[in-house]
Amino acid sequence: MKKNDHAWPRRRFLATLAAGVAGAGCLPEVFATGKNVRVLDLKPEIFSLLRDWTDALISLQYVEPTKPELHGAFRCPACNHLHGRAGDAVYPLFAMAQRTGEPKYLEAAKRSATWMKNVDSYDGAWTNEVDPKSWKGTTVFAAIALAKSLQKYGSLLDLETREQWASRLRKAGGFIRKNLDFDYANINYPLTASYTLALLGRMLDEPEWRIRARELARQGITYLTEPHGLIYGEGTPISKISPLGCRPVDLGYNVEESLPALLEYARLESDAVVETAVRRSFRAHLEFLLPDGGWDNSWGTRSFKWTYWGSRTSDGCLAALLELAKHDPVYWTAAQRQLQLFRACTHDGLLYGGPHLQGSSLPPCVHHTFAHAKALADALELDATLKTTPPQLPRAAAHGIKHHSEIATWLAASGGWRATVTGYDWFYHGKVRHPTGGALAMLWHEKTGPIFAGSLAKYELVEEFNQQPAPPGKDFPLTPRIEETIDANTYSSLYDSTATVQATDAGGHLKFVVQNQTTDADGRKSGGQFEVEYLITPDECSITARRLIPGKAGSSAVLIFPVVSEWTEKLTRFNDATTIIKKPLASLRISANQSLRLAGDQERVFNLVPGFAAVPFMVVLDGTQTVQCRFSINS
Numbered sequence: 001m002k003k004n005d006h007a008w009p010r011r012r013f014l015a016t017l018a019a020g021v022a023g024a025g026c027l028p029e030v031f032a033t034g035k036n037v038r039v040l041d042l043k044p045e046i047f048s049l050l051r052d053w054t055d056a057l058i059s060l061q062y063v064e065p066t067k068p069e070l071h072g073a074f075r076c077p078a079c080n081h082l083h084g085r086a087g088d089a090v091y092p093l094f095a096m097a098q099r100t101g102e103p104k105y106l107e108a109a110k111r112s113a114t115w116m117k118n119v120d121s122y123d124g125a126w127t128n129e130v131d132p133k134s135w136k137g138t139t140v141f142a143a144i145a146l147a148k149s150l151q152k153y154g155s156l157l158d159l160e161t162r163e164q165w166a167s168r169l170r171k172a173g174g175f176i177r178k179n180l181d182f183d184y185a186n187i188n189y190p191l192t193a194s195y196t197l198a199l200l201g202r203m204l205d206e207p208e209w210r211i212r213a214r215e216l217a218r219q220g221i222t223y224l225t226e227p228h229g230l231i232y233g234e235g236t237p238i239s240k241i242s243p244l245g246c247r248p249v250d251l252g253y254n255v256e257e258s259l260p261a262l263l264e265y266a267r268l269e270s271d272a273v274v275e276t277a278v279r280r281s282f283r284a285h286l287e288f289l290l291p292d293g294g295w296d297n298s299w300g301t302r303s304f305k306w307t308y309w310g311s312r313t314s315d316g317c318l319a320a321l322l323e324l325a326k327h328d329p330v331y332w333t334a335a336q337r338q339l340q341l342f343r344a345c346t347h348d349g350l351l352y353g354g355p356h357l358q359g360s361s362l363p364p365c366v367h368h369t370f371a372h373a374k375a376l377a378d379a380l381e382l383d384a385t386l387k388t389t390p391p392q393l394p395r396a397a398a399h400g401i402k403h404h405s406e407i408a409t410w411l412a413a414s415g416g417w418r419a420t421v422t423g424y425d426w427f428y429h430g431k432v433r434h435p436t437g438g439a440l441a442m443l444w445h446e447k448t449g450p451i452f453a454g455s456l457a458k459y460e461l462v463e464e465f466n467q468q469p470a471p472p473g474k475d476f477p478l479t480p481r482i483e484e485t486i487d488a489n490t491y492s493s494l495y496d497s498t499a500t501v502q503a504t505d506a507g508g509h510l511k512f513v514v515q516n517q518t519t520d521a522d523g524r525k526s527g528g529q530f531e532v533e534y535l536i537t538p539d540e541c542s543i544t545a546r547r548l549i550p551g552k553a554g555s556s557a558v559l560i561f562p563v564v565s566e567w568t569e570k571l572t573r574f575n576d577a578t579t580i581i582k583k584p585l586a587s588l589r590i591s592a593n594q595s596l597r598l599a600g601d602q603e604r605v606f607n608l609v610p611g612f613a614a615v616p617f618m619v620v621l622d623g624t625q626t627v628q629c630r631f632s633i634n635s
Contacts, residue, residue, distance in 0.1 A: 028467040041330075042384035045339055046318070047099070049346065050376040053369050054096045056349025057089055058108045060366055069130075074370065077350070077363035078468045084129040085138055085313070085367070087116035089144040092373035092479070092482070094153040095380060106156055113146065113165070122587075124171035125179075129465050132530040136175070139184050140192040141315065143172040145374060147199050153615060166204065173200040177209055186302075187233025188314075191220045191258040195265040200352030202268070205403060210269065217265050220258075221277035225249065225406035229277075231258050235301045235428050241495070242426040244408045249426075250300035255285050260320035261377070267323070282324060283394075286334060286410060290444055291396045293337030298441035298454040298479075298610070299409050299422040303434045304462045307353045308453070308610045309341045313367050313466045318342075319378035326383070330391040335384070342372070345611075353468055354611010365468045393595060398538075400505040410503050412510045415538025416446035416633065421512050422454075425497040431521050433457035435479045437496035438514030440534055443541060447586040447633050450564045454479035455609040457494035458521065458621030468608055476605040478614050480561040482545060482621065484518040484528045486552055491518035491526035510536040513546055515548065518557070530621075532559075540632040547624050557621040560599045562614035563590065567604055571615065580634075582617065587634045592619050594627055 012482055055344045062070040073082045074089070093109035096102070119127045125136035126143075150157075150165050157165075173196070180193040194216035201209030223233050232238070235248030259282050266275035296570075297306040305312040321335035322483045350374055352364040395411070395418055402411045407426075412419040420442035422435055433456060435441040441454035455478040459470050482493040493499070499516035512534040518526045529548040535541070545559045563581065565571075570582045576595040581588045590596065600617040606613045619627045 040386045046379050052135050052349045053373045062236040072111035072298050074366045076366040078365040083367045084119045087112050088145045089370040091149050092377040094149045095377035098153050124175035137189045139172055140196045143196050170204055188253045188257045190216050192261040198265050217274045230280045244425045246408050246426040247406050248301045249407050250302040251288050251297040255317045256310050256314035260317050263320050287394050291393055293341035294441050297433055299424045301428045306610045313371050316372040316375035318375045322379055322382040322384055332386045333390045356566055356613040357611050360606045362471055401503050414508045414510050414536045417536050418444040421498045423501050432460050432462055436514045438495040438499035438501045440480050448583045448588055452480055453564055453610055453612050455607040478562045478607045482530050484526050484557040486555045493518055495519040542630045544628045546626040558618045560618045562616045564612045564617045567613055589632045592629045594619055
């Protein structure tokens with residue numbers, strides 16, 4: 001499908017997303033006969049998007065029977081290797097085969113399942129790459145995809161194939177039962193294993209597996225933070241608590257893998273205790289869903305895989321949201337916004353890793369599409385209608401300030417502004433640094449969408465085969481920060497894990513006062529100490545910064561704030577201190593009390609986390625002079 005062929009005009013659609021509204025005119029609606037009931041139904045668009053995705057997958061699939069090492073895998077436009085989890089696509093391809101009756105989907109599904117032999121392991125696992133020594137935890141996802149295909153669409157297969165698949169699943173279940181527990185790896189694996197073992201236990205008549213599934217699920221719901229109920233365990237050791245008292249939490253993995261798997265387990269096994277805990281936890285995570293459908297995982301432990309719509313190699317949460325919508329229609333709104341964002345980030349049938357990736361001229365990674373297609377296939381089987389006015393998402397409300405102490409993160413909302421401030425100090429490992437240091441990791445407005453969207457301090461291939469390679473050129477973080485240069489060495493507030501944050505709410509005037517210092521990636525301190533103030537009112541947002549002590553001889557410091565801006569948006573510079581960026585629904589005015597400069601020689605920079613382009617503004621911090629930058633919206 002060509003990107004301009006879809007019935008939702010691209011520019012109008014992006015304007016709808018930026019506005020964060022319910023999407024009037026963007027969704028099919030019907031009226032019940034004889035009743036004045038307006039019914040919104042997501043099912044047609046779910047089917048349309050899944051068809052586009054699976055058609056694109058088929059176009060990238062190797063059809064080379066004489067080369068079994070390739071036959072059934074997918075060419076990846078972005079990566080120079082085969083993704084070992086390509087077999088996960090068997091399930092969405094079968095879903096389309098059943099619903100359309102078109103042979104191409106059935107044949108593609110069979111090829112996908114056949115290729116899985118390339119990642120077979122002697123112990124019953126499937127490996128994550130075409131390397132027998134690679135990671136085996138992802139066996140849980142491969143097993144779910146193959147088991148659902150066999151369970152729901154087995155009638156499309158001959159008896160011999162069904163028996164072969166069942167035998168292979170028994171081996172996988174044995175591996176999962178023996179190996180996956182809460183000491184194995186990050187928590188998404190044992191939590192997903194609870195559903196995998198319940199599903200396989202029922203299919204293959206293994207009652208002990210179902211008992212183990214219940215043990216894992218019941219133990220899993222003890223890993224919820226207090227007081228909010230966020231899942232922790234995305235980092236090892238799971239029990240580790242940071243100096244600020246934080247737990248290892250990653251929003252993307254929680255909402256796109258762990259919670260959906262626990263919910264599926266609870267529904268399959270009628271476990272009311274687990275379902276109650278999941279519903280509480282999902283509501284806590286829903287606080288981080290922005291009104292346009294973007295997940296604010298700027299602060300997460302595994303944000304190196306964050307893209308605005310979710311996490312790059314997880315399954316997505318669309319089906320889980322629709323399942324939860326049976327009890328609370330706010331989840332229907334969440335599903336709608338997510339679906340809209342997926343559509344806006346889909347080009348030529350592939351899900352791109354962020355809203356601005358296509359404009360960067362970088363190709364998309366195919367992993368995003370075949371992983372998230374599974375949740376769409378599940379969603380096709382659920383009721384996707386709403387007969388009431390779509391409720392607002394929690395973050396649509398101007399609620400003031402909410403503090404999440406377990407992740408040292410504050411959510412702020414005043415007027416049309418939404419912001420995230422974080423000092424989160426639980427780091428995944430090594431030199432991987434999500435935004436911290438009291439950073440303004442997210443700034444969003446209802447008329448413009450994201451203005452700031454924090455990235456890693458430095459893009460790192462933490463999972464070489466699960467992340468898209470870094471684009472050519474200098475890495476440029478998108479997180480607002482202070483940088484200090486001393487004797488050609490650069491220090492940044494992005495590496496400060498000891499910053500203090502004070503937050504106050506005076507009737508919708510939200511103030512954050514941050515004291516931080518600049519360090520390098522190895523933790524060496526520059527000696528520079530700074531105070532940064534964020535003030536958010538219904539009318540504007542401002543950043544004020546100053547040195548707390550004089551800098552060392554020869555030192556220079558700047559406040560850098562990359563402003564999210566698509567490549568085609570027009571910049572108008574009124575004078576040295578004022579610039580306006582024209583966006584689809586409004587203009588963003590940026591002004592400072594001194595000259596606004598570009599940090600570098602390019603008007604736009606791009607970062608794969610979370611897939612945005614930005615204008616890299618900066619102002620100079622001289623001596624103890626206070627600098628201030630103000631942001632306002634003109635309709």
